[in-house]
Amino acid sequence: xxxxxxxxxxxxGTGRSVVPGTSVGEVVASVRARFGPGMDDLLAVSRVWLNGxxxxxxxxxxxxxxxxxxxxVSGG
Amino acid sequence: MRWPGGPVAxxxxxxxxxEPDTWVDLTAEPLPxxxxxxxxTVPGCGGLAVFVxxxxxxxxxxxxxVALEYEAYEPAAQQVLSQIAGExxxxxxxxxxVALLHRTGRLAVGEASVVxxxxxxxxxxxxxxxxxxxxxxxxSVPIWKRExxxxxxxWSPDAHPxxxxxxxxxxx
Numbered sequence: 001x002x003x004x005x006x007x008x009x010x011x012x013g014t015g016r017s018v019v020p021g022t023s024v025g026e027v028v029a030s031v032r033a034r035f036g037p038g039m040d041d042l043l044a045v046s047r048v049w050l051n052g053x054x055x056x057x058x059x060x061x062x063x064x065x066x067x068x069x070x071x072x073v074s075g076g
Numbered sequence: 077m078r079w080p081g082g083p084v085a086x087x088x089x090x091x092x093x094x095e096p097d098t099w100v101d102l103t104a105e106p107l108p109x110x111x112x113x114x115x116x117t118v119p120g121c122g123g124l125a126v127f128v129x130x131x132x133x134x135x136x137x138x139x140x141x142v143a144l145e146y147e148a149y150e151p152a153a154q155q156v157l158s159q160i161a162g163e164x165x166x167x168x169x170x171x172x173x174v175a176l177l178h179r180t181g182r183l184a185v186g187e188a189s190v191v192x193x194x195x196x197x198x199x200x201x202x203x204x205x206x207x208x209x210x211x212x213x214x215x216s217v218p219i220w221k222r223e224x225x226x227x228x229x230x231w232s233p234d235a236h237p238x239x240x241x242x243x244x245x246x247x248x
Contacts, residue, residue, distance in 0.1 A: 068218075073217065
């Protein structure tokens, strides 16, 4: 499961999606392939978290895991 | 004054308190500013610094802002608020109480979007820690702001790549 937040949700046209991949890096590659150039630009400046915490691209991803695409933040 | 952790008996019940001197929250309700100030005021601290961020009526190139909408990645955002409070205590061990509350959902101009309150024995540490907390919050909590203004609506361009708490400088 991939979760898209803020501007990434808008670029994806959805807040959640299931894409192929058994690692964080593979999931991100699938997101890139599925959602086109707008998402590509956003991924370049986004962080990718696994289950609520920063993760390396080679971290394994299973069916119950949540990968989150986090664009630059603007809270406060 | 530092209250002990562990079970706290009251007249009516026993509650488990893990972080009695830290208050973090994400809420769709108006921020309880008066309660935060009262809560952060403790006998051993003579300084209480409070920062309140409010919705401004304009942004860069966007006159006539009428509302903001905040979206948070929950529960991760709340966990990061806790991390910020913990890191502030590590940097300023004299902190008595620390509160970090952020609003979510749609806010009108003038409403409070964030409140930071830090109490310490003396004012210098309260100002410094509160400043560090709001600066860190703005770059490390997964929250996004969407602006609605006179001619449109869009995500705020005033955004920072997400950083991990404690990865930057500042403070001490």
